[in-house]
Amino acid sequence: MSESKPLYIYNSLSGKKEVFEAINPPFVGLYSCGPTVYSDVHLGNVRTFLTFDIVYRYLSYLGYNVRYVRNITDVGHLLDDSDDGDDKIETRARLEKIEPMEIVQKYTNGFHDTVKTFNLIPPSIEPTATGHIIEQIEMVERILANGYAYEVNGSVYFDVKKYAEKYNYGELSGRKIEDQLEQTRDSLEGGNEKRFFADFAIWKKASKETIMKWPSPWGDGVPGWHLECSVMSTKYLGQQFDIHGGGMDLKFPHHECEIAQSVGADGVNPVKYWMHGNMLTVNGTKMSKSLGNSFLPHELISGDHELLDKGYSPMTIRFFFLQANYRSTVDFSNEALQAAEKGFKRLMNAIELLQNLPKSDKSSIDINKLIQNSNQSMNDDFNTPVTIAYLFDGVKMINSINDGKEEISEADLTVLQKFYNDFVFNILGLQSETSDSKSNNVLENVMDVVLKLRSQAKENKDWSTADLIRDELKSLNITIKDSKDTSTWDYE
RNA sequence: GGUUCCGUGGCCGAGUGGCUAGGCAGUGCUCUGCAAAAGCAUCUACAUCAGUUCGAAUCUGAUCGGAACCUCCA
CATH class of the missing domain: 1.10.730 (Isoleucyl-tRNA Synthetase; Domain 1)
Known part of the structure; x- marks a missing residue:
């Protein structure tokens, strides 16, 4: 069974299929963006997770030792980037009148059940954002130290303009900052803390009412939307790892920002192959x-x-x-x-x-x-x-x-x-x-008897009995399949 | 408006410069007491218009239509 051609992976970064070469064979680091657990995952989410389940399974089949990391986002992304930005999980918690962490637990459980139903292999590591606050703060500090972020009012923003002077912001999504500038300028009015429209929060000051918040050098707050994936992927897979996956809709800004953060913090482009699953x-x-x-x-x-x-x-x-x-x-x-x-x-x-x-x-x-x-x-x-x-x-x-x-x-x-x-x-x-529905041995044995009786009736050309059995079973959602000399059954 | 992608037979969906996946449905046949199930065989296609080419559904351009992203979303 010789494989004449190597594995090719479509890399979103280059827009081409590239030969897959692991950074440190036989090991492969695979990261996939997981769900934000503020409500049930829907079928579209499942499709993306399935995509990376296949990647994981096939790489393993090829003999790679894959470490598969898929995060749980359990601190809600801010609803918007304005100052009164709210947290999805907290919003939901208020709605349901329970603790934010109760929401997290509830929908994490639901997510696990779903994923199991579809026979997805659990990841090797399933880290949570709240479990990596310290690392996230450290990353913000590194980005600040390198001059690619600035603090305003207890919030820290990534300085896209500064970053773009030296690096290519938009290399993944193919976007040019200039192209977007004109459209968004209008919405820049008002008390925006950002220096530049494309800047994004990497640490966000928390309001007094916010329940889930953490102390930081800049005061109490929450980590920015894109930070957790940068932190957790590199923590468990190394500063540069093989494959990062996610839905197409995360390509921009989420993944673009991840690249900027990692480069801004450590000067290393974190991912060799970016893979994006399309939408349902x-x-x-x-x-x-x-x-x-x-x-x-x-x-x-x-x-x-x-x-x-x-x-x-x-x-x-x-x-x-x-x-x-x-x-x-x-x-x-x-x-x-x-x-x-x-x-x-x-x-x-x-x-x-x-x-x-x-x-x-x-x-x-x-x-x-x-x-x-x-x-x-x-x-x-x-x-x-x-x-x-x-x-x-x-x-x-x-x-x-x-x-x-x-x-x-x-x-x-x-x-x-x-x-x-x-x-x-x-x-x-x-x-x-x-096999699941047939796992009931008693039913299996009973059916054997029933089919035997029916075969006998057929041998005696007692068609009415044979048909009666068939019809009665049909109403129980059991289908009889007759072949030449045997009959089998199937549960609908 | 900007960026990216797509348009394949009744439906879903691959793929490639010439040899035209696959599934479902349809049709025919086999099996069979009848039916169902199952199996086998088989038909219909590449949005439109122009160009490149010996040859294009596959490359180029234009047109029409659709989608995603540009704001949280897998």
Whole structure:
């Protein structure tokens, strides 16, 4: 199984696919921006986390020792950059009349449940912003010491103009400060503390009412929006690490600011490969909390949502996402989900067949090509839709072998079984869902009896009894599948 | 207004300068007491207009349409 081509990653920094070369092989540092835990994560969030789950899984499969860091933002980003900026978590806490940390705990728990439902592997480290206040203050101090920040009134702002004299502010997002200047000048009026419109807070003075605040050299306050990721990524992965991921919407300003902060503090560009996952859309517009068009995972699973005809299982949803490239938007629709549901079922059925395929002396099919293609598509910037297409080619092979139209040798079968196990379960992270509902041994045994009775009825040409059993089971959401001489069943 | 990206068959979605993924739906067939399920086969495409080229859906330009970011958001 030789990989003729190395892994390529689309680097947002260069806008090109680049050969992936780890900074310190076999180790790889992977950082992904996690959720702000002030409300439930929605499906769009899940998609991004899934993207980096695939990255994590595939790099691990390739033999890298990956340290995966995904943060929890538990001090709310300021609602806006004005002086009366408020904190999302605190706002929510007031709304729900509970402690801010209770909010944090509640939605962190919810996030963990969700992520588990979709079979995402937990990160190696899941640091919280509040757990790294000291480091954040230290970073502010370093930036100040280097002259790339200034203090006003207990708040500290990053000096973008100064930074831009020496470095390229906008290298990631492709933005030029001059381009934005004209548009924003109007909104600069009023008592803004910032010297320059593009400056951003790295430490923000807290008002008297603020509950969550920390002492600092500049008085009580809270860390700025972008600081935590800079601090936690470099703390656990080093001043320069391999991959930083996040949603497309974080590219600017969040990630741009992260670069500026790290360079401003330590003079080092922190990230070698930036990866950005694209958005999940509904009717063509981005799914987002503020637009009110978001789906909560449990709504999708239960089907309890006005835009849904029915519910879809977590693995169906996972499969649905993986059928699109992570760099493309995915539009959400019932039809697409239904297609994914059936396709996923077809794939899983074939994998079940694969376990007991008839063996022959030699193979009439070329599984090496299949395996090589699959590896190569994953190496091509984690191209899961193409990989899945190859997996379906394999499905066709498996079914043909099962029908006796093609043959496979014992050695090849072992290889093929391992291949599907690796790709479907380990890399794509899918898991069988039927086995869950069949895990009930009692039900399984009872069904065996029922099917036996029905077979007997069929042998006696007692069609009415046979059909009665079939219809009654149907109303219990159990589908009987008749084949030549055996019957199987499936739970809907 | 600025920046970036996209426009593929009934639907979802890959990809490439010539050999036209894959899934779903449709159609035909096989299996079958019937049905379902399952399997096999098969059809329809590259927004519009111009240009480059022996050849473009793939490159260039224009037009139309859509999206994201520029303000918290994965």
